[in-house]
Amino acid sequence: MSKDRGNGHLYMPRLARVIRIADETYDTKTFTLRFVDEESQQQFSFRSGQFVEVSVFGAGEAPFGLASNPNRKEDFDITVRAVGRVTRALHERKVGDVIGVRGPLGNYFPFEEVFGYDILIVGGGIGLPPLRSLIEPMLDARDKFGRIIILYGARTPQDRVYKHLLSEWEKRTDIEFLQTVDVGDSTWTGHVGVVTTLFDKITVDPARTVAFTCGPPIMIKFVIQDLLAMGFDPDHIISTLERYMKCGVGKCGHCAINHKYVCTDGPVFSFRQMQAFREPL
Amino acid sequence: MKVGDVLTAEKSSVLKALDALRRDWRIIGPTRGVDGEVVFAEIASSQDLFFDYVNELDPIKRFFAPQTEPLFRFRLEGVPELQPPEPPPKQILFGVRSCDVKALEHWDKFYGGRFVDELYFARRERTVVVSLACNKPLPTCFCICTDTGPYLKSGFDVQLTDLGDRYLVEVGTEKGLAVLAQGGLEATEATEADLKQRAERMRQCDAQFVTTAYMAKGIIQLTQGRVKPELWEEMGRECFSCGACTHLCPMCTCFDVQDFMEDTTCGVRERCWDSCQYSGYTRETSGHNPRAATSRRVERRFFHKLSFQYMQQDGHHGCVGCGRCIISCQAMGLLDLPAVLKRLRREGQPVEPARTLPQD
Secondary structure, eight states: OOGGGOSSSTTOOEEEEEEEEEEOSSSEEEEEEEESSHHHHHHOOOOTTOEEEEEETTTEEEEEEBOSOTTOOSOEEEEEEOOSHHHHHHHTOOTTOEEEEEEEESOOOOOGGGTTSEEEEEEEGGGHHHHHHHHHHHHHTGGGSSOEEEEEEESSGGGOSOHHHHHHHHHOSSSEEEEEESSOOTTOOSEESOGGGGGGGOOOOGGGEEEEEESOHHHHHHHHHHHHHHTOOGGGEEEEOOOOOSSSSSOSOTTEETTEETTTTOSEEEHHHHHTOSSOO | OOTTOEEEEEHHHHHHHHHHHTTTSEEEEEEEOTTSOEEEEEOSSGGGBOOOOSOOSSOGGGGTSOSEEEEEEEEOSSSOEEEOOOOOOOEEEEEEOHHHHHHHHHHHHHHSTTSOOHHHHHHHHTEEEEEEOOSSOOTTOOHHHHTOOSSOSSSOSEEEEEOSSEEEEEEOSHHHHHHHHHTTOOOEEOOHHHHHHHHHHHHHHHTTOOOOOOHHHHHHHHHTTOSOHHHHHHHHHHOOOOOHHHHSOSSOOOEEEEEEESSSSEEEEEEEEOOTTSTTTTOOTTSOOTTOSHHHHHHHHHHHHHTIIIIIIISSOSOOOOOHHHHHOTTTTSSSHHHHHHHHHHHOOOOOOSOOOOOO
């Protein structure tokens, strides 16, 4: 029974307190969490792309991509849309409430490996949070990368998460940030169209660029299709895969694709790895 | 006595040892159920044992990972309190057939590795497996095709072979040795004649198998992607998605996890067996379901058993030849493992592979 597993075994969460809640959209909130046990918080470190299994006792447990900057040590964020039993229960939590956390789990985005490359990040809807945990440390180490291009698409202007961050990114001159919505409204003066329509507005050199994408499966499919058409190498297209997961540690079986488990071999895969999967994504 | 010893003991002496062990151990063995069926259950005395059986319908996996098992209890007044389960009782599984013992070797590997499932190992380490080699297979047995029986070379703590009035007793592990000593088993070293008699029994048993499973052909067909999609679609139409094949498979390990409230402040998180054959198995909260069609789930099951998980990850078959899927399949003779292998074999024309699977 190792100490890093809390008081017991592989499936035993450690207690974490909700220390901040930010409303992102009408159905999405960002929860800032800190382990109740100080030592647990000090020991907790993760890499961009990893996830945690979050428990609301009585409602259950669900996996969420870590959304904060891994360089931030005092706490960590998850951004959650209320769609199911656990997420709805989570949305009812108040600041100060205690929930359970297991992790960090899963693999992570290549970071040091892409030093020197141009970076193209394509996020869709609630797929931006895990990418935020990649973008922020990239901006912390800005000189290590070539161009950083961020494209973000959401269904409507109201569906966009991290609106404060998006405005900051828009102002920055050391990155190129474009956003779009599928359907605009009276307040929206920006681009309208699915995220892949932003590809027309940028020029990239596929030979020196690594693309990272996260979003709904249908979006990922079209993004990858376009990146390939642009001439990207399958090794330079990095995406997360979504699968129903329960245990997060390769035992419950739900997230298996071929002989891999999204929870332990992923959730981050290159398109080269995905191509080898017999099962469609 | 030491590990590796091959002994013989009167049957009465083995039962006497078992009764002596009951003071400290929960003894589980083959008993007669209410309708005459064979059920592995805790016995109050060796008199309760029922030896005229080949294999019980329920695999012994339930003694290592119960169908529903608490992961922890929680109390929700103020800061939640979590209580992990109590350590499980010490148990001896007596009379387990070879195929079921072989499945445990897979479970040990699967539940170990990078992430160790302590709940499984808590039970595993407190369990002694006394296997009983098969002298007579059922018509549905095919362990000779999966190299998992009818006699074992490893995986048992103690292996017994029925030699009429005596058992041949093989000591497999220190754990096995300890219970034989604790039970005060009266045994003598096996003679040449005993070993000869065992070899003859093995030969006779091997000759009685009637079910064949074309494992090699199936593995080739699947791994090289040679199975036509129409065949999976046909099988998808035949499958009832009842999950019996997976629940009764000694190799299948999948589980789901749920919280249950017992009153307003107390609850329990449990895991329970799940099945890749259920439509909701891969359904995500968003509604997206990568295996919504029954055919995709049937396909997944056979790829998993014969190619992906076991062969590519673990280097062995995902089947121990117990034949429970034959007995339990509601599609009667169409979708059990030997039947599907037969269908894959018939389809096995040398065609251009649709896609070769990666080695990584």
